[in-house]
Amino acid sequence: MATAKVRRVIPGTPLFDGDAARKGYALNKMCYSFNSADNRAEFTRDEAAYCRKYGLDPQQLAAVEKRNVLDLIAAGGNAYYLAKFAGIFGLDMQDIGAQQTGMSKEAFKARLIEAGK
Amino acid sequence: MAKIVGGIVTSHVPAIGRAIAGGLQQEAYWKPFFDGFAPVQQWLAEVKPDVAVVIYNDHGLNFFLDKMPTFAVGAAPQYSNADEGWGIPTLPAFPGDQDLSWHLIEELVAKEFDLTTCQEMLVDHAFTLPMKLLWPNAGEAWPVRTVPVCINTVQHPLPSARRCFKLGQAIGEAVASWDSDARVVVIGTGGLSHQLDGERAGFINKSFDLEFMDSLVNDPAWATRYSVEELIELTGTQGIELLMWVAARAALGGVDQVRKLHANYHIPISNTAAGLMLFENKD
Numbered sequence: 353m354a355t356a357k358v359r360r361v362i363p364g365t366p367l368f369d370g371d372a373a374r375k376g377y378a379l380n381k382m383c384y385s386f387n388s389a390d391n392r393a394e395f396t397r398d399e400a401a402y403c404r405k406y407g408l409d410p411q412q413l414a415a416v417e418k419r420n421v422l423d424l425i426a427a428g429g430n431a432y433y434l435a436k437f438a439g440i441f442g443l444d445m446q447d448i449g450a451q452q453t454g455m456s457k458e459a460f461k462a463r464l465i466e467a468g469k
Numbered sequence: 470m471a472k473i474v475g476g477i478v479t480s481h482v483p484a485i486g487r488a489i490a491g492g493l494q495q496e497a498y499w500k501p502f503f504d505g506f507a508p509v510q511q512w513l514a515e516v517k518p519d520v521a522v523v524i525y526n527d528h529g530l531n532f533f534l535d536k537m538p539t540f541a542v543g544a545a546p547q548y549s550n551a552d553e554g555w556g557i558p559t560l561p562a563f564p565g566d567q568d569l570s571w572h573l574i575e576e577l578v579a580k581e582f583d584l585t586t587c588q589e590m591l592v593d594h595a596f597t598l599p600m601k602l603l604w605p606n607a608g609e610a611w612p613v614r615t616v617p618v619c620i621n622t623v624q625h626p627l628p629s630a631r632r633c634f635k636l637g638q639a640i641g642e643a644v645a646s647w648d649s650d651a652r653v654v655v656i657g658t659g660g661l662s663h664q665l666d667g668e669r670a671g672f673i674n675k676s677f678d679l680e681f682m683d684s685l686v687n688d689p690a691w692a693t694r695y696s697v698e699e700l701i702e703l704t705g706t707q708g709i710e711l712l713m714w715v716a717a718r719a720a721l722g723g724v725d726q727v728r729k730l731h732a733n734y735h736i737p738i739s740n741t742a743a744g745l746m747l748f749e750n751k752d
Contacts, residue, residue: 359625360698364669365706367698369625373534386534386554392551398583411642421666431666431706432623434529434552444484445740449670468736 368430376428379416382406383433391438421452471647473750474516475730476655476721477509477603478685478714480743481525481595486557489601502743504626505733506602509747513603516749517628520566520719521613522573522640523596524624524713525658528553530593537624538585540636542615543576544570548592560597561607566614571646573616576643582636592617599658604735612750613654622659630700631693633712637719644720657717659710661734662703663741672743673712678734681711682744685718686729707741708716713743721748 359367367374373380382403385391395402403413415423421443424434438448450460485502488494494503530553532538544567560594574586595612596617604612618640621627628636644653661681664672684691692700692715701709722729739751 357626360696360702362702363696364667365664365672365701366667367625367706368623373624375740377534380534384529387552387554389552393552401592403659423529425666428624430534432530435665436529439555445482445665448665449740452666452668454672463671463736464673464740467671467675467742 366425371450372428372430374428377431378407378409379412379424380433382408383429383437386436386440394446395440421448471644471651472640473644473721474518474652474654474748475512475749476717476727477745477747478657478717479599479745480738480741481505481598481658481743482552482739483553483555483557483594484739485598485602486594490558490597499738501735502738503602505735505745508731509603509745510605512747512749513654515654518613518652519651520578520616520653521600521642521656522569522616522618522653523593523599523656523658524568524618524620524637525599526710526713528593528595528621529542530625531587531591532619532623534624538619538657539621539628540582541585541587541590541619541693542570542574543590544586544588544633545590546573548590548596548615548617550593550597550598551591553593560601561609561611563597563600563611563615566616568649569614569644569651569653570616572647573640573643576646577581577636577639580639581711582639590617591750595658599656603632603656619741620716622707622713625697626651627709629693629697630695630712630715633689633716634690634693634719637716640716641720641722655717655720657713658703660708661711661744662705662708664705664738665707666705669705671740673736674704674708675736675742677703677743678744681714682732682734682746685714685746687724689718718748726751
Protein backbone atom coordinates (compact mmCIF):
# COMPACT_ATOMS: atom_id res chain seq x y z
CA MET A 353 0.00 0.00 0.00
CA ALA A 354 2.98 2.30 -0.32
CA THR A 355 1.32 4.64 -2.77
CA ALA A 356 2.64 7.98 -1.57
CA LYS A 357 5.52 9.41 -3.53
CA VAL A 358 8.93 8.30 -2.32
CA ARG A 359 10.40 11.21 -0.40
CA ARG A 360 13.82 12.23 0.69
CA VAL A 361 14.74 10.22 3.79
CA ILE A 362 15.88 12.43 6.66
CA PRO A 363 17.26 10.35 9.55
CA GLY A 364 15.09 10.47 12.68
CA THR A 365 12.56 12.66 10.90
CA PRO A 366 9.17 11.12 10.06
CA LEU A 367 7.19 12.75 7.26
CA PHE A 368 3.46 12.27 7.70
CA ASP A 369 2.41 11.40 4.15
CA GLY A 370 -0.41 9.49 2.51
CA ASP A 371 0.88 6.12 3.69
CA ALA A 372 1.03 7.29 7.31
CA ALA A 373 -2.33 9.06 6.98
CA ARG A 374 -3.97 5.83 5.79
CA LYS A 375 -2.26 3.65 8.36
CA GLY A 376 -2.89 6.03 11.25
CA TYR A 377 -6.40 7.21 10.54
CA ALA A 378 -8.14 5.50 13.48
CA LEU A 379 -5.40 6.46 15.94
CA ASN A 380 -5.33 10.06 14.77
CA LYS A 381 -9.11 10.27 14.83
CA MET A 382 -9.10 9.15 18.44
CA CYS A 383 -6.42 11.71 19.29
CA TYR A 384 -8.38 14.43 17.49
CA SER A 385 -11.35 13.60 19.73
CA PHE A 386 -9.22 14.64 22.72
CA ASN A 387 -9.84 18.28 21.86
CA SER A 388 -12.92 17.74 24.03
CA ALA A 389 -12.47 17.57 27.80
CA ASP A 390 -15.43 15.17 28.02
CA ASN A 391 -13.70 12.78 25.63
CA ARG A 392 -10.44 13.00 27.57
CA ALA A 393 -12.35 12.09 30.72
CA GLU A 394 -14.10 9.21 28.96
CA PHE A 395 -10.73 7.85 27.77
CA THR A 396 -9.34 8.09 31.29
CA ARG A 397 -12.36 6.29 32.74
CA ASP A 398 -12.15 3.28 30.39
CA GLU A 399 -9.21 3.37 28.06
CA ALA A 400 -9.83 -0.03 26.47
CA ALA A 401 -13.45 0.75 25.65
CA TYR A 402 -12.48 4.14 24.20
CA CYS A 403 -9.83 2.60 21.94
CA ARG A 404 -12.34 -0.05 20.81
CA LYS A 405 -14.80 2.66 19.86
CA TYR A 406 -12.24 4.13 17.44
CA GLY A 407 -11.21 0.73 16.06
CA LEU A 408 -7.48 0.90 16.78
CA ASP A 409 -5.46 -1.96 15.31
CA PRO A 410 -3.18 -4.15 17.51
CA GLN A 411 -0.06 -2.11 16.75
CA GLN A 412 -1.86 1.10 17.69
CA LEU A 413 -3.33 -0.46 20.85
CA ALA A 414 0.10 -1.61 21.98
CA ALA A 415 1.64 1.81 21.32
CA VAL A 416 -1.15 3.55 23.25
CA GLU A 417 -0.75 1.15 26.14
CA LYS A 418 3.01 1.78 26.27
CA ARG A 419 2.60 5.59 25.90
CA ASN A 420 5.54 5.30 23.53
CA VAL A 421 5.76 8.15 21.06
CA LEU A 422 8.06 6.49 18.52
CA ASP A 423 5.77 3.46 18.50
CA LEU A 424 2.75 5.73 18.08
CA ILE A 425 4.42 7.39 15.10
CA ALA A 426 5.31 4.00 13.63
CA ALA A 427 1.64 3.09 13.99
CA GLY A 428 0.68 6.08 11.84
CA GLY A 429 0.32 8.76 14.51
CA ASN A 430 0.77 12.40 13.55
CA ALA A 431 2.72 14.70 15.86
CA TYR A 432 0.00 17.35 16.09
CA TYR A 433 -2.69 14.85 17.09
CA LEU A 434 -0.39 12.85 19.36
CA ALA A 435 0.29 16.06 21.29
CA LYS A 436 -3.36 15.97 22.39
CA PHE A 437 -2.93 12.37 23.57
CA ALA A 438 0.20 13.31 25.50
CA GLY A 439 -1.68 16.15 27.16
CA ILE A 440 -3.97 13.67 28.92
CA PHE A 441 -0.98 12.46 30.91
CA GLY A 442 0.33 15.95 31.58
CA LEU A 443 3.32 15.41 29.31
CA ASP A 444 4.78 18.51 27.65
CA MET A 445 6.94 18.74 24.53
CA GLN A 446 10.14 18.32 26.52
CA ASP A 447 8.84 15.08 28.03
CA ILE A 448 7.97 13.90 24.52
CA GLY A 449 11.34 14.96 23.14
CA ALA A 450 13.23 13.31 25.98
CA GLN A 451 11.36 10.05 25.51
CA GLN A 452 12.04 9.91 21.76
CA THR A 453 15.73 10.77 22.05
CA GLY A 454 16.41 8.56 25.07
CA MET A 455 17.60 11.55 27.07
CA SER A 456 16.54 12.75 30.50
CA LYS A 457 14.17 15.71 30.40
CA GLU A 458 16.82 17.91 31.97
CA ALA A 459 19.39 16.87 29.36
CA PHE A 460 16.89 17.48 26.55
CA LYS A 461 16.09 20.96 27.88
CA ALA A 462 19.78 21.72 28.26
CA ARG A 463 20.34 20.74 24.63
CA LEU A 464 17.63 23.17 23.51
CA ILE A 465 19.28 25.99 25.43
CA GLU A 466 22.65 24.99 23.98
CA ALA A 467 21.20 25.33 20.45
CA GLY A 468 20.71 29.04 21.14
CA LYS A 469 24.38 29.69 21.94
CA MET B 470 -8.40 51.11 -2.55
CA ALA B 471 -7.25 49.28 0.55
CA LYS B 472 -3.63 49.60 1.61
CA ILE B 473 -1.22 47.16 3.22
CA VAL B 474 0.48 49.09 5.99
CA GLY B 475 2.93 46.38 6.96
CA GLY B 476 3.50 42.82 8.04
CA ILE B 477 4.44 40.87 11.12
CA VAL B 478 5.84 37.35 11.23
CA THR B 479 6.17 35.42 14.46
CA SER B 480 6.46 31.95 15.95
CA HIS B 481 3.65 30.24 17.83
CA VAL B 482 3.62 27.39 20.37
CA PRO B 483 0.82 26.33 22.75
CA ALA B 484 3.07 26.94 25.75
CA ILE B 485 2.82 30.70 25.07
CA GLY B 486 -0.87 30.40 25.96
CA ARG B 487 -0.01 28.71 29.21
CA ALA B 488 2.56 31.41 29.99
CA ILE B 489 0.02 34.18 29.29
CA ALA B 490 -2.67 32.43 31.37
CA GLY B 491 -0.17 32.06 34.22
CA GLY B 492 1.17 35.61 33.98
CA LEU B 493 4.72 34.34 33.38
CA GLN B 494 5.73 36.96 30.78
CA GLN B 495 8.45 38.48 32.94
CA GLU B 496 9.92 35.21 34.25
CA ALA B 497 13.49 34.60 33.12
CA TYR B 498 12.50 31.78 30.75
CA TRP B 499 9.88 33.83 28.90
CA LYS B 500 11.10 37.43 29.21
CA PRO B 501 13.42 37.44 26.16
CA PHE B 502 10.50 36.22 24.04
CA PHE B 503 7.69 38.45 25.34
CA ASP B 504 9.83 41.59 25.55
CA GLY B 505 10.52 41.29 21.84
CA PHE B 506 6.93 42.26 21.11
CA ALA B 507 6.95 45.71 22.75
CA PRO B 508 8.13 47.62 19.63
CA VAL B 509 5.57 45.80 17.50
CA GLN B 510 2.76 46.60 19.92
CA GLN B 511 3.82 50.23 19.86
CA TRP B 512 3.89 50.28 16.05
CA LEU B 513 0.39 48.79 15.91
CA ALA B 514 -0.87 51.40 18.39
CA GLU B 515 0.47 54.13 16.10
CA VAL B 516 -0.50 52.68 12.73
CA LYS B 517 -3.90 51.34 13.85
CA PRO B 518 -4.67 48.86 11.07
CA ASP B 519 -8.33 48.04 10.50
CA VAL B 520 -7.95 44.47 9.29
CA ALA B 521 -5.45 41.64 9.80
CA VAL B 522 -4.98 38.88 7.25
CA VAL B 523 -3.54 36.07 9.36
CA ILE B 524 -1.65 33.30 7.55
CA TYR B 525 -1.22 30.33 9.86
CA ASN B 526 -1.32 26.53 10.05
CA ASP B 527 -4.02 24.60 11.90
CA HIS B 528 -2.83 21.83 14.25
CA GLY B 529 -5.96 19.71 14.37
CA LEU B 530 -8.56 22.03 15.85
CA ASN B 531 -10.59 23.04 12.78
CA PHE B 532 -9.35 20.48 10.28
CA PHE B 533 -8.93 16.73 10.69
CA LEU B 534 -7.59 14.23 8.16
CA ASP B 535 -11.13 13.58 6.90
CA LYS B 536 -10.87 16.85 4.96
CA MET B 537 -7.47 18.47 4.66
CA PRO B 538 -7.32 21.55 2.45
CA THR B 539 -3.98 22.79 1.15
CA PHE B 540 -5.14 26.42 1.32
CA ALA B 541 -8.24 27.49 3.26
CA VAL B 542 -9.63 31.01 3.60
CA GLY B 543 -12.05 32.03 6.34
CA ALA B 544 -15.28 33.76 5.30
CA ALA B 545 -17.04 33.83 8.65
CA PRO B 546 -18.53 36.74 10.60
CA GLN B 547 -16.37 35.69 13.53
CA TYR B 548 -13.80 33.08 14.50
CA SER B 549 -13.82 31.29 17.83
CA ASN B 550 -10.99 29.64 19.68
CA ALA B 551 -11.58 26.32 21.49
CA ASP B 552 -9.88 23.76 23.71
CA GLU B 553 -7.09 22.10 21.71
CA GLY B 554 -6.70 19.23 24.15
CA TRP B 555 -4.80 20.80 27.00
CA GLY B 556 -7.52 22.85 28.67
CA ILE B 557 -5.59 26.13 28.28
CA PRO B 558 -8.02 29.08 28.70
CA THR B 559 -9.40 30.19 25.34
CA LEU B 560 -9.31 33.73 23.99
CA PRO B 561 -12.35 35.83 23.01
CA ALA B 562 -13.73 35.37 19.48
CA PHE B 563 -12.24 37.42 16.64
CA PRO B 564 -14.43 39.53 14.34
CA GLY B 565 -14.20 38.61 10.67
CA ASP B 566 -14.26 40.86 7.63
CA GLN B 567 -16.47 39.02 5.20
CA ASP B 568 -16.10 41.69 2.50
CA LEU B 569 -12.35 41.16 2.38
CA SER B 570 -12.77 37.39 2.73
CA TRP B 571 -14.90 37.16 -0.39
CA HIS B 572 -12.78 39.63 -2.30
CA LEU B 573 -9.71 37.51 -1.50
CA ILE B 574 -11.55 34.35 -2.50
CA GLU B 575 -12.64 35.86 -5.83
CA GLU B 576 -9.17 37.18 -6.64
CA LEU B 577 -7.23 34.11 -5.53
CA VAL B 578 -9.43 31.65 -7.39
CA ALA B 579 -9.19 33.87 -10.48
CA LYS B 580 -5.41 33.49 -10.14
CA GLU B 581 -5.78 29.68 -10.11
CA PHE B 582 -5.50 29.07 -6.36
CA ASP B 583 -8.08 26.35 -5.71
CA LEU B 584 -9.19 27.28 -2.21
CA THR B 585 -11.38 25.79 0.46
CA THR B 586 -13.71 28.47 1.84
CA CYS B 587 -14.93 28.33 5.43
CA GLN B 588 -18.04 30.11 6.72
CA GLU B 589 -17.46 28.41 10.05
CA MET B 590 -13.90 28.05 11.27
CA LEU B 591 -12.32 27.51 14.65
CA VAL B 592 -8.91 29.13 15.02
CA ASP B 593 -6.20 27.49 17.11
CA HIS B 594 -3.13 28.77 18.98
CA ALA B 595 -1.32 29.55 15.74
CA PHE B 596 -3.89 32.26 15.08
CA THR B 597 -4.97 33.30 18.56
CA LEU B 598 -1.67 33.57 20.43
CA PRO B 599 0.04 35.89 17.94
CA MET B 600 -3.06 38.10 18.13
CA LYS B 601 -2.75 38.17 21.92
CA LEU B 602 0.98 38.86 21.69
CA LEU B 603 0.34 41.78 19.34
CA TRP B 604 -2.64 43.22 21.22
CA PRO B 605 -2.13 42.04 24.82
CA ASN B 606 -4.62 44.55 26.24
CA ALA B 607 -7.43 43.92 23.76
CA GLY B 608 -9.64 42.22 26.34
CA GLU B 609 -12.92 41.12 24.78
CA ALA B 610 -12.77 43.62 21.91
CA TRP B 611 -10.06 42.97 19.33
CA PRO B 612 -9.11 46.24 17.59
CA VAL B 613 -8.96 44.65 14.12
CA ARG B 614 -11.22 42.57 11.92
CA THR B 615 -9.58 39.40 10.68
CA VAL B 616 -9.34 37.05 7.71
CA PRO B 617 -7.66 33.69 8.46
CA VAL B 618 -5.69 31.98 5.70
CA CYS B 619 -4.67 28.43 6.64
CA ILE B 620 -1.87 26.50 4.91
CA ASN B 621 -1.61 22.72 5.39
CA THR B 622 1.52 21.60 7.24
CA VAL B 623 -0.10 18.50 8.75
CA GLN B 624 -0.18 15.99 5.91
CA HIS B 625 2.24 15.65 3.00
CA PRO B 626 2.34 16.59 0.21
CA LEU B 627 2.61 20.17 1.49
CA PRO B 628 2.58 23.15 -0.85
CA SER B 629 6.08 24.25 -1.85
CA ALA B 630 7.71 27.45 -0.64
CA ARG B 631 7.46 28.66 -4.22
CA ARG B 632 3.70 28.10 -4.23
CA CYS B 633 3.27 29.77 -0.84
CA PHE B 634 5.29 32.75 -2.07
CA LYS B 635 2.96 33.07 -5.05
CA LEU B 636 -0.06 32.77 -2.77
CA GLY B 637 1.32 35.60 -0.68
CA GLN B 638 1.92 37.75 -3.75
CA ALA B 639 -1.66 37.12 -4.87
CA ILE B 640 -2.97 38.07 -1.41
CA GLY B 641 -1.02 41.31 -1.59
CA GLU B 642 -2.39 42.12 -5.04
CA ALA B 643 -5.92 41.23 -3.94
CA VAL B 644 -5.76 43.57 -0.94
CA ALA B 645 -4.44 46.35 -3.18
CA SER B 646 -7.43 45.91 -5.51
CA TRP B 647 -10.04 45.83 -2.73
CA ASP B 648 -12.45 48.73 -3.02
CA SER B 649 -12.15 49.89 0.57
CA ASP B 650 -10.25 52.50 2.55
CA ALA B 651 -9.18 49.85 5.05
CA ARG B 652 -5.60 49.69 6.29
CA VAL B 653 -4.47 46.07 6.33
CA VAL B 654 -1.70 44.31 8.21
CA VAL B 655 -0.54 40.87 7.06
CA ILE B 656 0.50 38.44 9.80
CA GLY B 657 2.32 35.14 9.26
CA THR B 658 2.78 32.70 12.13
CA GLY B 659 4.87 29.54 12.48
CA GLY B 660 8.40 28.24 12.80
CA LEU B 661 11.16 28.90 13.11
CA SER B 662 13.31 25.76 13.32
CA HIS B 663 11.89 23.02 15.54
CA GLN B 664 11.06 19.34 15.47
CA LEU B 665 8.63 17.60 17.82
CA ASP B 666 8.67 14.06 16.46
CA GLY B 667 11.18 11.31 15.77
CA GLU B 668 14.65 10.55 17.06
CA ARG B 669 15.76 13.97 15.79
CA ALA B 670 13.25 15.71 18.12
CA GLY B 671 14.67 18.91 19.55
CA PHE B 672 16.46 19.81 16.33
CA ILE B 673 17.10 23.56 16.00
CA ASN B 674 19.15 25.33 13.32
CA LYS B 675 20.06 28.83 14.44
CA SER B 676 22.30 29.69 11.51
CA PHE B 677 19.64 28.77 8.96
CA ASP B 678 16.94 30.69 10.86
CA LEU B 679 19.08 33.82 10.94
CA GLU B 680 19.88 33.50 7.25
CA PHE B 681 16.19 33.04 6.50
CA MET B 682 15.22 36.11 8.54
CA ASP B 683 17.87 38.10 6.72
CA SER B 684 16.52 36.89 3.39
CA LEU B 685 13.10 38.37 4.13
CA VAL B 686 14.75 41.78 4.15
CA ASN B 687 17.12 41.38 1.21
CA ASP B 688 15.78 38.57 -0.97
CA PRO B 689 12.26 37.49 0.07
CA ALA B 690 12.07 34.68 -2.51
CA TRP B 691 15.33 33.11 -1.23
CA ALA B 692 13.59 30.19 0.55
CA THR B 693 11.73 29.23 -2.64
CA ARG B 694 14.92 27.58 -3.94
CA TYR B 695 14.34 24.75 -1.44
CA SER B 696 11.92 21.83 -1.68
CA VAL B 697 9.68 21.04 1.28
CA GLU B 698 11.88 18.05 2.16
CA GLU B 699 15.03 20.18 2.00
CA LEU B 700 13.42 22.77 4.27
CA ILE B 701 12.47 20.05 6.76
CA GLU B 702 16.01 18.72 6.74
CA LEU B 703 17.25 22.26 7.44
CA THR B 704 14.61 23.36 9.96
CA GLY B 705 12.88 20.28 11.40
CA THR B 706 9.51 18.67 10.72
CA GLN B 707 7.60 21.62 12.17
CA GLY B 708 10.19 24.17 11.08
CA ILE B 709 8.42 23.91 7.73
CA GLU B 710 5.86 26.31 9.21
CA LEU B 711 8.20 29.00 7.93
CA LEU B 712 6.01 28.72 4.82
CA MET B 713 3.67 31.15 6.61
CA TRP B 714 6.50 33.68 6.82
CA VAL B 715 7.31 33.21 3.15
CA ALA B 716 3.68 33.85 2.15
CA ALA B 717 3.18 36.81 4.50
CA ARG B 718 6.38 38.49 3.39
CA ALA B 719 5.51 37.97 -0.27
CA ALA B 720 2.18 39.76 0.31
CA LEU B 721 4.04 42.94 1.28
CA GLY B 722 5.83 43.34 -2.06
CA GLY B 723 9.43 43.62 -3.18
CA VAL B 724 12.56 44.72 -1.36
CA ASP B 725 12.06 48.35 -2.36
CA GLN B 726 8.51 48.53 -1.03
CA VAL B 727 9.24 47.45 2.53
CA ARG B 728 11.48 48.43 5.41
CA LYS B 729 12.29 46.23 8.38
CA LEU B 730 11.54 48.01 11.64
CA HIS B 731 12.23 45.31 14.22
CA ALA B 732 13.42 41.73 14.68
CA ASN B 733 13.85 39.41 17.64
CA TYR B 734 15.18 35.85 17.83
CA HIS B 735 15.30 33.67 20.92
CA ILE B 736 15.99 30.00 21.65
CA PRO B 737 14.12 28.20 23.11
CA ILE B 738 10.42 28.59 23.80
CA SER B 739 9.27 25.05 24.45
CA ASN B 740 11.16 23.11 21.72
CA THR B 741 11.11 26.00 19.28
CA ALA B 742 13.42 28.72 18.01
CA ALA B 743 11.23 31.84 18.23
CA GLY B 744 11.51 34.56 15.64
CA LEU B 745 9.70 37.86 15.24
CA MET B 746 9.95 40.48 12.49
CA LEU B 747 8.08 43.69 11.76
CA PHE B 748 7.98 45.21 8.29
CA GLU B 749 6.46 48.53 7.31
CA ASN B 750 5.31 49.27 3.80
CA LYS B 751 6.66 52.50 2.37
CA ASP B 752 4.12 55.04 1.11
